[in-house]
Amino acid sequence: MYEGPVQELIDELGRLPGVGPKSAQRIGFHLLTVDPADIDRLVTALRRVKDEVKFCTVCGNVAEGELCKVCGDQRRDAGLICVVEESKDVAAIERTREFRGRYHVLGGAISPIDGIGPDQLRIAELLKRIAEPGVSEVILATDPNLEGEATATYLVRLLRTFPDLTVTRLASGLPVGGDLEYADEVTLGRAFSGRRAVDA
Structure with missing residues (x-):
């Protein structure tokens, strides 16, 4: 033009x-x-x-040196590993100031349509980290979409083989300030299945 x-x-x-x-x-x-x-x-x-800019040799997050700021921080709990798809997800979780463990960046999600299978992701590196002593919980924080769910399901099957490892998934449901009428069926369904007791 x-x-x-x-x-x-x-x-x-x-x-x-x-x-x-x-x-x-x-x-x-x-x-x-x-x-x-x-x-x-x-x-x-x-x-x-x-x-x-490089990628952290431990978790795969963006870094200026060998280690990212999170992996280089000895105050972080190395027994908790939060698995995310991309480095931008690390930044989003860090903004909440709720998580004090470490991360593992997969580098994407399983997507057969895009030709991305488990071998293209940093899953082998994750399994190697989990095999090290001291890891007690893996939190799956992949996106709540088709690819993220497929990736989480695949990881759950692999992680079942580790004894004494707790595998959790981030809760999902209705956003704060949202209206029920605008929620899609999947989100509303998850909100119901993830409901919790309310203290009087």
């Missing part, structure tokens, strides 16, 4: 996840109007993230 570098920029922006054609165009034209120093900062940030 546009010529040369402008269209190339829009095309490249459109390849980013969650950025549709209109958003790509809007961002592209915004970048044309900003100060060159702002562009330089963006380019530097993109280069640094590719050059300097």
Whole structure:
């Protein structure tokens, strides 16, 4: 639609996840109007993230060194491992300040349609960690969608072979502030099956 570098920029922006054609165009034209120093900062940030960011050798989370901040923190409970799909999930859980254990990032979820099977995920590394002494609980915190459920089910079958290991799944149900009429059947069903007693 546009010529040369402008269209190339829009095309490249459109390849980013969650950025549709209109958003790509809007961002592209915004970048044309900003100060060159702002562009330089963006380019530097993109280069640094590719050059300097690694993945933690223990859990697979993003890290600047061999270990991420969580794995490097000796105050964290190494007996609790929360299994997530992506590093962004670690950030979401950390914002709650409720979990004081360690993480394991799978690098995705089982999705036969996308050609992602168990061998493409960091499942072997998880099993190796669990085999080490001291791990008492694995919390499955995969996404509550078809792929996340398939991944959790697969992991439950594998983890049953570890004696004395407690395997739990994050509760799911109605969001705070939500309306019942807008809840889908699966969410509402889980809210009923996960109901708990209320103290008087």
